[in-house]
Amino acid sequence: MNLYKSYFNDELETPVLFDINLKIETGEFVAIMGPSGSGKSTLMHILGFLDVPTKGHYHFKGESTEEKLEDDLAHIRSESVSFVFQQFNLLPRTTVFDNVMLPLIYGKTSPLKRRDFVMQAIESVGLKDRATFYSNQLSGGQQQRVAIARALVTSPEVIFADEPTGNLDSASGKHVMEILQNLHKKGHTIILVTHERTTAEHAERILHIQDGRIIDDEKGFTRRIASQIKQLK
Amino acid sequence: MLFRDTVNIAIRAVTANRSRALLTMLGIIIAVGAVILMASIGKSMEGVILDQVSILGPRTIAIWPGNKGPEGGSGTMNPDYDKLTVNDVDAIEKLPTIAGISPVIFVTGKVSYGSETSDTRAGGSTPDIYEIQNIELQEGRLHDENDEKDVRAVAVLGTDTALDLFGNQNPLGKRIDIGEQKFTVIGVLKPAGSAFFQNMDERILVPFSVAKITMQRSYVDMIAAVSATDDLEYAAEDVSYLLRKRHKITLPDDGGTDNDDFLVRTAAQAQDILGAVSLGLTFFITMIAGISLVVGGIGIMNIMLVAVTERTREIGLRKALGAKQKDILRQFLVEAVMLTFLGGLFGLLIGIGINLLIVGIAHKFLTAYIFKLNTFAIVLSVVMAAVTGLAFGIYPARKAASLNPIEALRYE
The missing domain is CATH 3.40.50.300 (P-loop containing nucleotide triphosphate hydrolases)
Incomplete structure (x- = not known):
């Protein structure tokens, strides 16, 4: 190109x-x-x-x-493709789980499989015990890991x-x-x-x-x- | 994107800022509430009037002297008060389309029993009146043909009149004064409520022959007739034709009835008038609803535009994560419709609540005023509220959908 x-x-x-x-x-x-x-x-x-x-x-x-x-x-x-931003860009007042699930609702993933994909992605960044936390309750590093999990969840x-x-x-x-x-x-x-x-x-x-x-x-x-x-x- | 997800996002957006959502909905709430209230009151009033029409009986034809009807006055105030004569009554009775007839002559004068008085007006009519107006007896007896023939000064009282004059005493056999004439009470009627805003329990019925002699009259104040056919208009036309012939009235070429010196009304006509009134009311309500929904819709649009600006970064993010334009468009549209639809539901509840209150109060004065819901108005106003959300949500939603993802993400 x-x-x-x-x-x-x-x-x-x-x-x-x-x-x-x-x-x-x-x-x-x-x-x-x-x-x-x-x-x-x-x-x-x-x-x-x-x-x-x-x-x-x-x-x-x-x-x-x-x-x-x-x-x-x-x-x-x-x-x-997926993105990880400098500003994290997580949705506030929304749980880690829901933040990570966000790309899936715009894709073709069946709603039944979403839960597994999301939990896998959250686990792979080491935040399994934080899944139900609100994004604004996490530290910056944790927030960026959530953002990475969000980028991973669609396996781009x-x-x-x-x-x-x-x-x-x-x-x-x-x-x-x-x-x-x-x-x-x-x-x-x-x-x-x-x-x-x-x-x-x-x-x-x-x-x-x-x-x-x-x-x-x-x-x-x-x-x-x-x-x-x-x-x- | 699944519709369910869109709805979930909208629910979250609406519930995230409840007080603002409520204030946003206020215009719609008031609009729908007012419409539901007005429409239900209209429906209840319609019920009251229908109830009163039915008291007269579905086949009743009323004939008054003068061409202005009972509002024009059926006493000496009416210039045509003497136009319906006893002979007219006999002629009408002979019509094949008329099954029964009962003329009324009002007996004027103070009604009293000892020191107790009543301002009830006594009406002299033939015994047929009981059947025509569905009047039922509580105790004693009604007057009959023998009373008419022998011109007996007897009286049948409504419950309220009996209570006024006699209190707890038994009125039967007592003699009351009506003007200069004394009447013996022979019966008391069952409570009947009200009809056409008149208390039907406040009445005195005496034989027609007695009233005719007491008042020294050969003309009547009113005629109640019963049609022999279901076609009331046909029977009424028959009566009109007969009376015009007898009174030598020619109608002008345009067919207007201004020359008539009498008025014929049927229960069906009363219902027609009612229909016209309620149509007018419906139109009026629809107009109010339209105006207030537009005002409410502008409020919604305003808040949605604010929401789009506030959530610019979120929109950018969603687009970066793969949201299509139509996903964003739908999200904001659904949110707007949700606001107006919820507003419509709240308005509905408030309208019904206030209506229940009004019914509670009004029922004490008008027994026939009962709780009625105008289902048409309910469905229409809630649907219109939702449509308002759609109409006024489209501009902000399009604005959101057309945002450039990078610019939106950079938005501070």
Whole structure:
């Protein structure tokens, strides 16, 4: 794909992404890294079908996404991708269980199976004993784990995490990253957006974005070499 | 997305802020409550009037002198008061369409027994009146053809009149004064309630022949007739035709009845008038309902717009999690309809509650005023309340559905 994205403000065009050429394989753990305003979130939104490119082609699972309508995109969001946000974005005054169940009501899961899926997801983030708590009764780290459980519950192919540790203390952040690592090992494609090198280090591939362009793409071999060099130093 | 899930979300949204939901519904509650109340009162009043019509008997035809009816006055106030003569009565009686007839002459004068007085008006009529008006006896006897023939000064009293004049004494055989004439009480009637807002228990019935002589009259104040056929209009037309011929009245070309010096009314006509009144009432109520539902609906729309703004992030999140536009649209529509429908139900309960109170009070004065629900109004107003939610919820719901997920998620 080669993507262009501009934001339009009245008649003023503000280009955000230029000529992004990118291929992400199934099962990869990719970090998109860059300073704020670099366009990394916009890229994630387009990859996650929350936004559409102004120009260019985006193929998902070998299929072009250009002609797709709003509801088709909603369908992909419901079935194939999910998000973990910096702000957690849990529904307040709602139990952990109901928060995690939320994506299922927009999907095709039979109501009878929901309970099992939800409990599995909650267990996998280690919050089984918190299922009946209200989301606002939990700590930040726990809330983010609920958000991850919510992202897991539909068993999506791709999980997008937008600065998932941004609002967390380092211990909670580490815990969250471990969970994402485990998901990667289980075969989920993880796309992480961050501005922190330490967070990005968890990924096996790091895309550096600056001023709307990919300036560096550290992949498996290079990464290993780079980190070995670092260790040697 | 399952409809059940949509409803659950709406229930949660409505119950999350109960006091606001209640205030939002207030307009709808008042609208529906007022409609239910008005419609039920109308229905109860209709019941009262129907009850009174039926007291007269379904086949009764009433004939008055003058063409304004009983409101125009059946005494000397009426310029045509002397137009229905005893001969007219005889002629009407001979009509094949008339099965029975009873003329009435009112006997004026103060009614008294010793120092006790009553302002009841005594009516002289033939014994047929008892059958025509379904009058039933409690004790003693009713006057009969022999009383008429012998011109006996006897009187039959309604229960209230008997109580006024005699208290706890037995009135039978006592002699009362009506004007200058003395009458012997021979019977007391069963309590009959009220008809056409007149107390039917406050009456004195005397023989027609006595009234005719006492009042020295050859004209009557009213004629109660019974149709021989179910076609009351036909019988009434027969009577009118006969009276016009006898009174040498020609109708103007437009068929108007302004030249008549008498008025013929049937129970069916009374019901027609009733029907017209209740139609007018229904129209009036519908208008009030329409206006207040629109006002209530604007309130709903306002709150729903606030809700969309407040929950922008939630909408963004739901979309990010896979909610389609129509899922969001439905969620807010169902919430709006739920608010108006609940408002409609509350209004219904309040309307019925107030109506029960009114019935409790009114029943003391009007025994026929009983609790009645206008089911048509209930169904219509609750359905209209729900439709209002749909109509006024659509704009905020569309606004919510069309939000861009990213912008919505970033909304602070």
